[in-house]
Amino acid sequence: MDKLAKLREVVLGRMIDPQQQQQLISAFSRIVVEFSFDNVLLEMGFGALLNLKINRLDRKFCYWLLTRVDLNSCLMVFGDGKELPLCPLQWNLVLSIPYGRKTVPLVCDGVDESTQGRIRAIGGWFRMVDASGRTHLPVGEVEKVFVSKLDKTKGKLRTEEDVVHFKSAYLVVLGQLLCPTTNGGNLSISLLLAVSVAAKAENYNWCSFAFDWLMSYVSKFKGKFDKYNFVSGCGGCTIFLMMFYIDHLSLTPYYWNETPRINVWTQSDVMGVIEADRKASRIMGS
Incomplete structure (x- = not known):
């Protein structure tokens, strides 16, 4: 079976049996490696994410981590009084995503015609409209669209448009890691403008972008939690919180x-350290 046939099989199989968001990143990284697109990803500044070895999260653990974030002081605060400061630069140290000089755009007001054209192109490539007329950006569909394009180009990025298509597709899928919503299957339509900078992604501050997105979801989470004492879902990059937290546990230092x-x-x-923390403290956070 050739490479494209294998990838189609993987993508279609996962659409029948959807998994958590990190598996989307892992699968798209496989496309990168299979077709030697890693040089493009390195150029974008996201090459380290090819080393992601975590394909699922402990939902209860991540839920608990969100309850530990203090928005006013930008700290993670735990029951034993321990405090861990949070800041955007830590995202570079944990995930090695770009910390460029430019701000990743989110507000569409006043964008130039060139940017509007890129947004229209991205929407034309990836977005879907459901029966009720609502627009969605389903992340799983992005992989299928991109694999279909590779069919036509015989697995090559032949033109500049092919490269931009690939970079845009990767940013959409990457949104499931850096900027997930409570609806894990879709990328927020509000992020289309952010995806439009894919051609020069390395120049932008994705650390601050992901940090701000997480904190906005922590705010929403806490608002609902304070009102209902329960929240049905989590948004924001909880994988960052998880890795940052386990790195600071008073267990055996790990490289x-x-x-x-x-x-x-x-x-x-990761699962071993989380379980050891539970057993050591009966509640997490000691």
Whole structure:
């Protein structure tokens, strides 16, 4: 079976049996490696994410982590009084995403015609309109669209438009890691403008962007939690909170001299540390 046939099989199989958001990143990274597009990803500044070894999250643990974030002081605060400061630069140390000089855009008001054209192109490539007329950006569909395009180009990025298509597709899928919503299957339509900078993604501050997105979801989470004492879903990059937290536990240090931290932690290591923390403290956070 050729590479494209294998990838179609993987994508279609996962659409029948959807998994959590990190598996989308892992699968798209496989496309990158299979077709030697890693040089394009390195150019974008996201090459370290190819080393992601975590394909699922402990939902209860991530839910608990969100309850520990203090918005006013930008701290993670735990029951034993321990406090961990949070700031955008930490995202570079943990995930090695770009910390460029330009602000990732979110507000469409006043954008130039060139940017509007890019947004229209991205929408034409990936968005879907449901029966009720609502527009969605389903992340799983992005993979299918991109694999279909690779069919036509015989697995090559032949033109500049092909490269931009790939970079845009990757940013849409990456949104499931850096900027997830409570609806895990769709990327927020509000992020189309952010995707429009894909051609020069390395020049933008994705650390601050992901940090601000997380904090906005923490705010929504806490508002609902304070009102109802329960929240049905989590948004924001909880994988960052998870890796940042387990790196600061008073357990055996784990390759402290290596960054980014995404290179260090495997799925089994993460689950083992979380379980050890539970057993040691009966509640997490000691």
